[in-house]
Amino acid sequence: MTKTPLTLYLAAPRGFCAGVDRAIKIVEMALEKWGAPVYVRHEIVHNKYVVDGLREKGAVFVKELDNCPNDRPVIFSAHGVPKAVPAEAARREMIYVDATCPLVSKVHIEAERHHANGLQMVMIGHAGHPETIGTMGQLPHGEVILVETEEDVAQITPRDPEKLAFITQTTLSVDDTAGIVAALQARFPTIVGPHKEDICYATTNRQGAVKAMAPKADAMLVIGAPNSSNSKRLVEVGRSAGCAYAQLVQRAEDIDWRALEGIGSIGITAGASAPEVLVNEVIDAFRDRFDVTLEQVETAVENVEFKVPRVLREPA
Numbered sequence: 608m609t610k611t612p613l614t615l616y617l618a619a620p621r622g623f624c625a626g627v628d629r630a631i632k633i634v635e636m637a638l639e640k641w642g643a644p645v646y647v648r649h650e651i652v653h654n655k656y657v658v659d660g661l662r663e664k665g666a667v668f669v670k671e672l673d674n675c676p677n678d679r680p681v682i683f684s685a686h687g688v689p690k691a692v693p694a695e696a697a698r699r700e701m702i703y704v705d706a707t708c709p710l711v712s713k714v715h716i717e718a719e720r721h722h723a724n725g726l727q728m729v730m731i732g733h734a735g736h737p738e739t740i741g742t743m744g745q746l747p748h749g750e751v752i753l754v755e756t757e758e759d760v761a762q763i764t765p766r767d768p769e770k771l772a773f774i775t776q777t778t779l780s781v782d783d784t785a786g787i788v789a790a791l792q793a794r795f796p797t798i799v800g801p802h803k804e805d806i807c808y809a810t811t812n813r814q815g816a817v818k819a820m821a822p823k824a825d826a827m828l829v830i831g832a833p834n835s836s837n838s839k840r841l842v843e844v845g846r847s848a849g850c851a852y853a854q855l856v857q858r859a860e861d862i863d864w865r866a867l868e869g870i871g872s873i874g875i876t877a878g879a880s881a882p883e884v885l886v887n888e889v890i891d892a893f894r895d896r897f898d899v900t901l902e903q904v905e906t907a908v909e910n911v912e913f914k915v916p917r918v919l920r921e922p923a
């Protein structure tokens with residue numbers, strides 16, 4: 608049977624970022640150094656395939672530190688943790704390794720610096736996301752006001768409107784965040800903040816590639832987990848850039864082939880916590896059904912790498 612021709616646009620950059628790569632390495636190296644089990648507070652990164660793979664090697668994923676014994680190492684996820692968590696691990700004299708992405712830690716430091724200068728913080732982020740909880744947890748309760756939308760900006764009641772600074776989650780939509788920052792600056796003209804926002808290079812670059820790819824594609828798939836903030840933003844960016852059908856899939860088995868009937872082109876990308884093996888699985892699934900011509904849509908080249916903490920580079 609002759610297969611229908613299909614142009615498959617592959618976004619670049621896509622998939623793993625330096626922070627995710629480092630966090631996974633940290634768990635693997637901790638298992639090598641201390642043996643199994645090694646406890647991990649929360650999913651180390653938001654991807655079931657990655658988490659299941661590490662679980663098979665001996666990682667035990669738990670919700671809270673209370674679920675970890677004192678005598679086994681514990682790792683904190685790439686999203687960051689409230690200050691109280693490492694403090695509690697130290698009190699219990701546990702071995703702990705912090706896999707917080709250095710770009711999230713940078714935002715934590717910014718928040719502390721502004722707080723030390725007497726400023727109250729406004730955080731642009733998603734309520735309930737581990738990164739937001741971790742970042743807000745760097746400062747005492749009430750010192751960080753969360754806003755999720757431009758509408759929220761009109762509702763907040765800071766202690767002193769002239770003594771404010773803002774920070775952002777690292778995985779937000781670049782365009783939506785620009786609108787919220789503008790609303791903050793309009794209402795609080797003296798608000799202090801980063802040059803643009805704290806959205807990381809990986810989020811920005813993946814969104815940039817989707818913006819270039821989406822208008823050419825009849826449909827678009829983002830490989831990523833339903834709880835992955837940066838992956839969900841890629842779907843939204845794809846839709847706003849002109850691709851009417853943009854969907855999140857965890858892997859090939861999630862693809863709704865009936866919805867893709869009649870397409871001549873497909874755009875594929877992957878969130879920062881989705882491994883390349885799942886991208887290849889999806890490409891293979893398209894090759895099984897279509898006569899695929901693959902075209903890479905490259906908008907940036909990344910060469911960022913973060914070192915693992917020293918404790919893992921030293922012998923046991």
Ligand code: SF4
Pocket residue numbers: 624625626627685708709710711777778807808809810837879
């Ligand atoms: S998405 Fe950005 S902030 Fe999050 S882990 Fe990756 S590099 Fe770090």
